[in-house]
Amino acid sequence: MAVNVSTNGLTRRNDWRARGNIGYAAFVAHRISGVCLALFLPIHFWALGSSLKGAAALDQFLSWTDMPLFKFAEWGLVVLLTIHLGCGTRLLLIEFGRWQGLRKGWIAIAIAMSALVGALLAAILLAK
Amino acid sequence: MQTLAVRIWRGGADGDFQRYDVPRRDSQTVLDVVTHVQRVIDPTLSYRFSCRVGMCGSCAMTVNGVARWTCRTHVSKVAVNDTLELAPLSNLPIVKDLTTDMTVFFDKWASARGQFKGDKTRADDFANVVPETPARKAADAAIECIGCGVCYASCDTVSWRPDYLGPAALNRAWSLVNDVRDTAQNERLRAIADDAGCHACHTHTSCAERCPKSLSPTAGISGLKKLSARAAIRGELD
Amino acid sequence: MKPSTQAKLWYAQRISAMVLALCVLVHLVTILYAIKSGLSASAILSRTQGNAAFAAFYGLFVVAVAIHAPIGLARVVEEWLGWRGRSLGIVMLALAALLTAMGARAVWGLYGG
Ligand code: HEM
Ligand code: HEM
Ligand code: SF4
Ligand code: SF4
Ligand code: FES
Numbered sequence: 001m002a003v004n005v006s007t008n009g010l011t012r013r014n015d016w017r018a019r020g021n022i023g024y025a026a027f028v029a030h031r032i033s034g035v036c037l038a039l040f041l042p043i044h045f046w047a048l049g050s051s052l053k054g055a056a057a058l059d060q061f062l063s064w065t066d067m068p069l070f071k072f073a074e075w076g077l078v079v080l081l082t083i084h085l086g087c088g089t090r091l092l093l094i095e096f097g098r099w100q101g102l103r104k105g106w107i108a109i110a111i112a113m114s115a116l117v118g119a120l121l122a123a124i125l126l127a128k
Numbered sequence: 129m130q131t132l133a134v135r136i137w138r139g140g141a142d143g144d145f146q147r148y149d150v151p152r153r154d155s156q157t158v159l160d161v162v163t164h165v166q167r168v169i170d171p172t173l174s175y176r177f178s179c180r181v182g183m184c185g186s187c188a189m190t191v192n193g194v195a196r197w198t199c200r201t202h203v204s205k206v207a208v209n210d211t212l213e214l215a216p217l218s219n220l221p222i223v224k225d226l227t228t229d230m231t232v233f234f235d236k237w238a239s240a241r242g243q244f245k246g247d248k249t250r251a252d253d254f255a256n257v258v259p260e261t262p263a264r265k266a267a268d269a270a271i272e273c274i275g276c277g278v279c280y281a282s283c284d285t286v287s288w289r290p291d292y293l294g295p296a297a298l299n300r301a302w303s304l305v306n307d308v309r310d311t312a313q314n315e316r317l318r319a320i321a322d323d324a325g326c327h328a329c330h331t332h333t334s335c336a337e338r339c340p341k342s343l344s345p346t347a348g349i350s351g352l353k354k355l356s357a358r359a360a361i362r363g364e365l366d
Numbered sequence: 367m368k369p370s371t372q373a374k375l376w377y378a379q380r381i382s383a384m385v386l387a388l389c390v391l392v393h394l395v396t397i398l399y400a401i402k403s404g405l406s407a408s409a410i411l412s413r414t415q416g417n418a419a420f421a422a423f424y425g426l427f428v429v430a431v432a433i434h435a436p437i438g439l440a441r442v443v444e445e446w447l448g449w450r451g452r453s454l455g456i457v458m459l460a461l462a463a464l465l466t467a468m469g470a471r472a473v474w475g476l477y478g479g
Contacts, residue, residue: 017193023333052475058407
């Protein structure tokens with residue numbers, strides 16, 4: 001197994017074996033989703049802002065988003081948003097709520113919520 | 129006789145694993161395995177231990193990729209197909225083989241104001257601390273730390289931000305924040321609200337999952353985040 | 367950075383996250399409803415134009431996200447790309463300003479456009 005040695009060359013670093021806990025997986029999901037959402041926002045705002053130039057401009061933008069690839073990206077972002085919401089709520093409860101352990105139940109809720117939203121949205125999109 | 133194939137890290141940070149065959153015994157701990165190698169196979173192997181009963185905190189190593197205390201970790205619990213991989217703790221400078229330099233680790237306790245500071249003298253009466261108060265319970269929950277460094281080695285925030293104080297030092301600070309006799313509270317909050325302080329924690333919870341004493345540094349860190357952020361808003365940390 | 371700056375940034379990010387939790391919950395329902403009932407400019411605008419409650423809600427959403435996202439991104443950049451310090455702070459401030467401006471333009475367009 002490759003050994004990661006940190007840049008200053010004095011220590012060893014953990015590999016995936018040290019990251020097997022579910023709380024770590026929740027962190028990764030929360031971070032990746034947060035970054036994707038943040039990158040999406042300028043595009044989203046730009047699209048909605050095109051309504052300034054009238055309904056036609058907005059419609060033009062929306063017609064692009066009719067492409068299957070866009071639909072899939074849109075679906076993915078909504079699922080990511082739900083994941084970020086679920087994991088984020090867990091963190092806020094850990095940090096601001098009364099201490100009740102690591103609140104792993106909320107990771108399950110985040111997964112269930114995003115599966116539900118993902119299924120609903122897929123059903124709506126496919127029905128079109 | 130059944131044998132264990134043990135790969136042990138030899139040398140400094142640029143070292144490598146070397147293989148040793150060690151007889152498998154009943155109720156064998158990982159520390160027993162290391163001791164066998166050092167006593168029987170290669171006396172130049174360096175490692176640390178003292179109490180062998182989970183009190184001193186000196187025997188922690190990376191066992192099959194995960195930081196653990198070795199004196200109380202049974203081989204049966206961690207060996208995969210009769211193999212073990214033993215390395216020094218991550219995130220700490222390697223001295224040699226399985227020993228790391230814990231200086232930074234303990235220096236961070238000091239910079240998180242991990243020392244008690246009171247204002248009573250021996251002439252004063254004992255302080256009365258009621259065990260059932262929330263503060264005392266919080267201190268109790270954090271106080272059994274043996275300073276083994278398992279949490280620190282497991283924390284990726286330490287890897288990514290090497291100046292981060294880390295779970296053990298912050299856990300210690302939390303037990304003192306909840307000590308009603310301590311008189312250095314604002315200084316402590318200032319020390320732990322720094323760039324490399326409690327707010328750097330991302331709640332990976334690796335520390336809480338790995339702590340051999342079943343402490344939850346995550347609990348204390350969450351408490352510190354809130355407490356010091358509110359003090360900062362009130363201007364008490366400037 | 368002063369010791370208290372990190373703490374205040376953390377607080378701002380968490381308070382904005384609490385606001386966002388509500389906004390996002392509402393937004394998820396809106397998204398599902400909007401996509402189901404058809405996404406055309408006229409459909410969107412008919413929901414939002416002149417609707418002060420919509421405008422206020424999305425205005426709050428924009429402000430919260432403009433606080434929350436740059437602070438969060440800064441942590442990711444510090445830890446995974448190793449870029450820190452003043453220059454990063456300036457870029458993240460600029461990002462916050464950009465999100466606010468673009469978001470305000472969007473809300474203005476939907477409300478008035
Ligand atoms: C990063 C998180 C967000 C995601 C993933 C997201 C996703 C979506 C999606 C998928 C739609 C459906 C229509 C479309 O594709 O244009 C939508 C509509 C919309 N979004 Fe967002 N959004 C986010 C954040 C925001 C924010 C911060 C605002 C604040 C202004 C906002 C305002 C709107 C509005 C006004 C609509 C149209 C609603 C309607 O049809 O009534 N969104 N969003
Ligand atoms: C719509 C927009 C949102 C965007 C664009 C967004 C973006 C981000 C980003 C980029 C991060 C940094 C990730 C990291 O440090 O690992 C982050 C962190 C965070 N987000 Fe969000 N977020 C949004 C909504 C929410 C909501 C609704 C909640 C709460 C329920 C939330 C709670 C949090 C928390 C608690 C953190 C801190 C995580 C940590 O320190 O590790 N966010 N967000
Ligand atoms: S909870 Fe905080 S201190 Fe513990 S491992 Fe995670 S980042 Fe490190
Ligand atoms: S908190 Fe637990 S893991 Fe960390 S040093 Fe103390 S005893 Fe070891
Ligand atoms: S040798 Fe003392 S804790 Fe393991």
